[in-house]
Amino acid sequence: MPVPVRPSRRLRQALLAALAAVALALFPAAQAWALAPVPGGVPPRPQAPASPDPSLQAHPLTAAPAPLDNPLKGFARFYWPGSDQNTGYPHSLTWSYFGLSEVMTDPADCSKINWSLLDSALNEIASYGNQAAVRFYLEYPGGSGTHPANAIPRCFDGHVTYRTNTYWSTTSPDYDNPYLLDALGDFIAAFGARYDGDPRIGFIHLGLIGLWGEWHTWPYDTDTGGDSYPNFMPTDAHAAQILRAYDDAFDKTKLELRYPDSAAGAATNLDIGYHDDSFCYREGSPLAGVTLPQSLGGAGWAQLQRALNVGAENKWITASMGGEVRPEIQTSAFASWPGGSGQVDNMKACIELEHTTWKINEQSVNYPAGDPNVAAAVRLMGYNLTVDNAYFKNTASGTTNVGVRISNNGVAPFYYPWTLTLGLKNSAGTVVKTFDTPWDLRTVMPLKIRAFPDWGVGSDPAYLDHGYPQYFQTGVNLSGVPSGSYQWVLRVKNPLEAVSANAKKLRFANATQGADGWLGLGPVTVGSGGGTDTTAPTAPAGLTSPSRTAGSVALSWTASTDNVGVAGYRVYRGSTEVGTSATTSFTDTGLSPATSYTYTVKAYDAAGNTSAASAPVTVTTLPSSTAGLVLDDFDGNPAYPSAARNDLGKWTGGNCFLNGGGSGAVSGGALGLRYDNCGWFGSDVNTGLSAYTHLVIRIKGAAGGEQSHFHLGLGGVTKAFGDFTLDGGGHPAITTAYQDIKLPMAANGINRSSPGQLAMSFWHGGNSTITIDSISFQ
Template identity: 40%
Template sequence: MTRAVRTMLAMALALTAVTAAAPAPSWTPLAYRQAPADNPLKGFMPYAGSYQTFPHSMEWFYLPLREVMTGQNTFDWTPLERRLNTIARRGHHAAFRVYLDYPAKPTGIPQFLLDQGLATHAYPDHGNNGLSVSPDYGDPRLAAALDRFIAALGRRYDGDDRIGFIQVGLIGFWGEWHTWPYDGGTRPENWMASDAAQAAVLNRFESSFKRTRLLVRYPSALNKDLNIGYHDDSLAFETLPPTSWHFVQRLIDNGVTEKWRDQPVGGELRPEVQPCIFDAPVSCPQYEDYAESVAQTHASFLLNQTPFDGSGFTGDEWFRAVAGSRSLGYELTVTEASLPSTPVRGQAKIAVRIANRGIAPFYYDWTPELAAVDASGRVVSRWPTPWSITGIQPDAPPTELTAHLNLNGLGRGDYELTLRVPNPLPRGNDLRFANTAQDVHSGLLTLGTLTVR
């Protein structure tokens, strides 16, 4: 045997010995339990206000454009700031839509545009009786104003921690992107914005918002390729196929049934079915199956005012409504955790496997952190992780995440190693996992015991 061969054999034996000595990852299952019903950025939400009758993490409001746009290039953000701050103080994220035309409310058109002679249309429909007016969306002065407003809104509010979602409004009755029946309905007039005007608003929103998530009312050829999600304003009423104007059929017709995987879907539980959809049996004169509507839209949140009004729901109806709220959006659970099985010092390799038992991913890039808790229950060390929980899909194998922790700041002893996903909104609930080891108050999920020597 030559010296070179002996050397190679020795190296191979040494490598085998090291490999055999290296402990294999030890995975410990973590038990599942439903996540709290007020997890952030999902579930039922009311119009902005203080409510104690139903768990929630978001609040909704409409904002007339005239309140914040005071001139061609001047803005007063005070009305929006006031709404956002009030909601944030309650520990909730805001979702909102800005409008020009809301039937039965005073016009949302900025006064300077009216003073310049912007043409408008009065109408009696939708209980309006001429109070609001529909603007001429083809007027270049309005188009320029909308472009400036969207750009200014993005500069100031993109990535604002107080905001959960912004719906792309501005066009149509209620900002819902239709002027029915004045858009090819029962009236000969067509007041709806042209495709070019719609595209200009959509494209400016997409270019102005890179972090805050956007939604628009209708799936269409104009928005199918944009980073904008959808908002079904008539869920469980005009949602399911095959009717052409129903929401899911529009998703199908525009080839965007999978867009929920990276862009959010929200909406409103149709007001006519809010009081009765959770009766057993359902007592609504007209409705669509709630569970099927949620399953096919993959909605993460819904405006649903009824559970919050007055005494709200009671008894079994309350529990069914909570279950309906819980069924929306994500539900992340740590299926397994891997910690060192023997005492360590210097560094520790930690890993988790996270599955999504919900119907949609979590859409924001919140940073998980690991923490060591001593015997007194005090957090003695924290480690930000490079992990991302964004986009973990509900129909996929668990996502495995690994980190190496520097333990030099820890003394000898046993520590509970915990995982937390902090909410960047200071008073907001942290994202809580669907696990029995999850502390719903502190936000800490216990992964296991870490022994430092």
């Protein structure tokens, strides 16, 4: 295969720009094709999962940023034969076009198909550990450099009428021709018979129809009343015939179509997703988005407006959403994350509302690997899975149950039924036994979804509860496993592993995730004891309480050591064991206000050996009068950011911070937000505050003076934190020591009956770290 001619890519970008400019003038006359909007509306929530087996011990796992090259999500680079496909920003997808004439090569017989070109590309892509996304086309203005401009098979000659698209200088076949329709139907059937479920392919774009296979022949398209050009597109009935052929041929590999309303929306009832080839671009004068709907400044022909028009905006629940970051903005698409600037639309809104899983982005080759904006976008795209708890007995033998609870903080599910496998690792780190499970990752839906303004459920942005932390449990038989100390581990099998030793592994957003793909779930003793291990761990040291409320005490301590390994810690209030922890922190809840409690902690190992008690610490809870309504005290319950819940049970999260994978990090019962002129933290209140007079934030800064670095918004008021008014007329000033900054809500104009979301934005200059111990209303 010849080496690609890269200038042809620039030619395509220039052609796209010309298309956009001319289309803008014609689209007002082309609105006749737009259907009356019939949004699908708020999708129903999935059924809540079962609860964990109460006989199993819970083992909390710590969240951490997910890897940037997880399979089947994020960016796709173009396939250049013979070049290193893993250069540039981390990715796991490779994109390529193929002309139909390159595989349908017999000029006398359209039924003879030579798949060697496609197989060669798929094998090379797989050798780098990547999956492919592919499209076949018939007409490609200018050609790709590697593939021809005119890809109409010669076996169509004499059977199919050819027309000339004079604007693009392409040959356009009669897409309504019966011979062509039969030949395309046979090709699609053969394509599916050979490649459906092929682990080398992640996504297939339907292609075949129109320029670049993008299902338009502009300006020879359907708006014949708005210009002098005839219509070269197939009828809706014939287009639907092609859609059904693909849907019949592919049951396993995910399919994508350019426009939601193609063939009068026929794809809405088929297992076909969408492929937005001009993702998050703004064009025209005044600028209008071509992804976001009209309710968010989009054009009438925008991708999501077209989805709303046919009620397909929730198709992402079962079908993937791919496409391409518009070439003109690829270099600058994430510079203004999470919003946009100029021709770049609100990128975060585009990803959230389209439920984007992947995008072609050739210019990602030039992105710095440490760019926090790009990382935040990639982690938001598609799935972002965290195991927040594992459930198993600390000592087990024979048949035993193991469970995990998985949360999805991305915008889409994982779309393939890849196998989840449990394993046992010995002390040398070797997996000695594995157990395939029946768990289905496709059921782990995003915890939150962003509402379209068209749904009328609140001001934008409004986030709705959707998925749940999904609980899976299965029985495993430990017969034959020698008695001793092990660790439970979990991995997801990428089917590409059967083809390529370099197949990239699906990994979780957890601190115990290994590069080998195995996620550590926690220690377990197999058998009645731990062999000859009779050595107890050292006593925990440094027991302290970093925070407290009227009803809870947070505890932390220094880790113990053990000759084999510490399995966990038992926490005692007086002489009563109140809980266990797999980490060096614990929060005791359900306490009485203004009451003193004394705590100690003991460490234990997998063999059941228990340490001496730590030195005690006595903590007095706060008086009830100061408790108020706690929005969040960051005590680890719920865990931030993995649970995406505050103490009111509402959504919370952050992005663009320099710690915690962009979300900020909780340590010692407080939330640290490290920023450099970028960052956003939000926590939904969405409950009336009429019974409370003050917003109270217990806060400190790394250097002091950080009150001018961020804006705070609540109840319709947003301004620099230092500009809020305190009782007596002063203004907040952050110091290096914790202080309770009390903001009178009425005096600051905060709407207490409809407070909405408390938000902090850090795009106002300055860099430092602020630490928030608690946020409450009193």
